[in-house]
Amino acid sequence: MKVAYLGPQGSFSEEAAFRYFADHENEWHKCDSIVDVLEAVEEGIADKGIVPIENSIEGTINITADGLLRHDLFVEAEIIFPVSLHLLALEGARLEEIQEVWSIVPALAQCRDFIREARVKSKHYDSTSAAAQAVHNQERKDVAAIASRYAAEVFGLEIIKSGIQDNNNNHTRFVVISKENTEMNPKNSKTMLLISPTSDYSGVLSSILNVFTALSINLTWIESRPTKKQLGTYHFFVEAQNGLHEEKMNKAITILEAFGHDIRVLGSYRTTKL
Numbered sequence: 001m002k003v004a005y006l007g008p009q010g011s012f013s014e015e016a017a018f019r020y021f022a023d024h025e026n027e028w029h030k031c032d033s034i035v036d037v038l039e040a041v042e043e044g045i046a047d048k049g050i051v052p053i054e055n056s057i058e059g060t061i062n063i064t065a066d067g068l069l070r071h072d073l074f075v076e077a078e079i080i081f082p083v084s085l086h087l088l089a090l091e092g093a094r095l096e097e098i099q100e101v102w103s104i105v106p107a108l109a110q111c112r113d114f115i116r117e118a119r120v121k122s123k124h125y126d127s128t129s130a131a132a133q134a135v136h137n138q139e140r141k142d143v144a145a146i147a148s149r150y151a152a153e154v155f156g157l158e159i160i161k162s163g164i165q166d167n168n169n170n171h172t173r174f175v176v177i178s179k180e181n182t183e184m185n186p187k188n189s190k191t192m193l194l195i196s197p198t199s200d201y202s203g204v205l206s207s208i209l210n211v212f213t214a215l216s217i218n219l220t221w222i223e224s225r226p227t228k229k230q231l232g233t234y235h236f237f238v239e240a241q242n243g244l245h246e247e248k249m250n251k252a253i254t255i256l257e258a259f260g261h262d263i264r265v266l267g268s269y270r271t272t273k274l
């Protein structure tokens, strides 16, 4: 099986992929961006992909949510991964010398307090490990990457400050995606739906949420993403704590369809805590 993830070597996605798929004989396909991971799976270059979807400090990873909207893919597993972010610099660099920090946007956002207090500039890279690699590849001692301990080992960088995320209890939720739908497994305990209202009227969101309330379905995640066609119009991601094999989930979908909304079942899956 070929698994795609965000590289280069040393990313959190790589750690999550290696640990989640530890029992399998895999071929790995490292991608330059999250969008490339989704495309690799859709195009059949990889059988599965692993992408971050939500962080406990920063919230939804919008690139992934928008990618799920655009691509015809399913979610087949959820992985909760602890994230500790460190400041990585060339050997001998001192914290006081750092003028600029480099990382992927969600990681920079998880360290907002540190960046503000240190009064440093930030520069965007496509992954934490791409930022670490860039620091490794140049001679500057005034820049540092925000990345993992693993990335520090991979690129021979020194951790000049550890645990710089705004909250120590920091977790990122990854999803495993594939082109096939594995939704009917009775062991699956969560379901992700994408609800796109076909008309805009007052109370449309509350009418959707009322369906779940009436059926005693507990929601674990809700996110709105713009349709990108007109200001103020949205798609809604809803994740429920019930599997698709449960009658009430099917009832909810039937009712929402009867309301005229477009419903895409993105998957029914289990959670693994790493």
Ligand SMILES: O=C(O)C(=O)C[C@]1(C(=O)O)C=C[C@@H](O)C=C1
Residues within 6 Å of the ligand: 006, 010, 011, 012, 013, 014, 052, 055, 061, 083, 104, 106, 107, 126, 127, 128, 129, 172
């Ligand atoms: O850049 C990485 O190392 C990733 O795997 C991506 C990512 C993310 O975008 O959320 C994954 C986990 C952490 O939250 C930080 C970065």
